[in-house]
Amino acid sequence: MIDSERTVTDSVFKAASYIKSKIADGDIPSICIVLGSGLAPLADECDIELSIPYATIPAFPVSTVPGHEGRLIVGSLEGKRVFMMSGRFHHYEGYDSSVCSFYVRVMKRLGVKTLYLTNAAGGIADNINPAELMAVTDHLSFYCDSPLIGPNMDEFGVRFPDQSQVYDPEYIEMLMNIAKENGIRLHKGIYAYMKGPQYETPAEIRALKNMGADAVGMSTVPEAITASHCGIRIAAVSLISNKAAGLSDKKLSHQEVMECAAKASSDSCKLARLFIKSL
Numbered sequence: 001m002i003d004s005e006r007t008v009t010d011s012v013f014k015a016a017s018y019i020k021s022k023i024a025d026g027d028i029p030s031i032c033i034v035l036g037s038g039l040a041p042l043a044d045e046c047d048i049e050l051s052i053p054y055a056t057i058p059a060f061p062v063s064t065v066p067g068h069e070g071r072l073i074v075g076s077l078e079g080k081r082v083f084m085m086s087g088r089f090h091h092y093e094g095y096d097s098s099v100c101s102f103y104v105r106v107m108k109r110l111g112v113k114t115l116y117l118t119n120a121a122g123g124i125a126d127n128i129n130p131a132e133l134m135a136v137t138d139h140l141s142f143y144c145d146s147p148l149i150g151p152n153m154d155e156f157g158v159r160f161p162d163q164s165q166v167y168d169p170e171y172i173e174m175l176m177n178i179a180k181e182n183g184i185r186l187h188k189g190i191y192a193y194m195k196g197p198q199y200e201t202p203a204e205i206r207a208l209k210n211m212g213a214d215a216v217g218m219s220t221v222p223e224a225i226t227a228s229h230c231g232i233r234i235a236a237v238s239l240i241s242n243k244a245a246g247l248s249d250k251k252l253s254h255q256e257v258m259e260c261a262a263k264a265s266s267d268s269c270k271l272a273r274l275f276i277k278s279l
């Protein structure tokens with residue numbers, strides 16, 4: 001084992017031990033929900049038992065984006081014990097992909113079995129419109145570094161992990177059924193991961209569309225790759241906050257993304273809650 005591998009593994013173990021030491025009754029959640037744009041209000045629907053600022057967790061990065069507050073919540077939602085990541089780490093903040101998904105391995109070490117990822121995304125497919133939701137069925141990540149680059153951490157997974165079913169098919173079906181039963185408009189589609197922070201050009205969006213993308217965003221994929229590497233089951237839902245570049249006459253802005261995410265957040269929170277309930 002080379003040094004950097006041992007160092008990262010030690011950091012994962014240290015962060016996990018610290019979190020474990022804070023959970024007084026020792027009842028560690030097996031579900032982790034990542035609160036992307038639009039899902040922040042879910043924290044208010046959770047019976048919060050503990051809120052740990054990222055800055056106090058050993059080796060944890062600190063998120064720097066407005067609207068992405070940094071704390072790990074432990075609580076119950078729909079009678080299920082959950083971790084909630086309020087705030088995540090993005091490549092465009094200057095973090096390596098492996099740092100963006102560091103927390104995923106900490107969750108694995110803690111015994112988490114299900115990761116529910118959410119994000120805001122630009123809609124590319126003709127029928128996917130702002131304020132609608134999309135269950136991610138697969139992704140494109142051609143332009144981005146893998147979070148698994150570097151010495152393989154054998155205790156987490158194999159060197160060359162299969163990626164043919166990153167997003168759990170049973171979870172996708174559950175999401176579609178819940179949405180149908182509850183009148184939530186939920187598409188299925190492919191998420192294209194771009195590094196950002198600049199939004200895409202219309203030419204990039206046309207290229208992504210030709211490659212099969214239905215939506216585009218700047219998060220989620222490093223975390224999904226890391227989770228699939230270590231055998232955590234993944235559900236991912238995009239909140240479509242805008243038509244992608246060149247597909248409407250509007251210029252893109254973070255403010256538009258945040259406003260639309262806030263508008264559509266009730267469906268997004270409802271879907272997340274009902275999904276967690278059905279686990």
Ligand code: HPA
Pocket residue numbers: 120121122123194199200216217218241242243244245252257
């Ligand atoms: N592109 C990339 N990321 C995004 C977008 C977009 O159009 N909307 C929200 N996040």
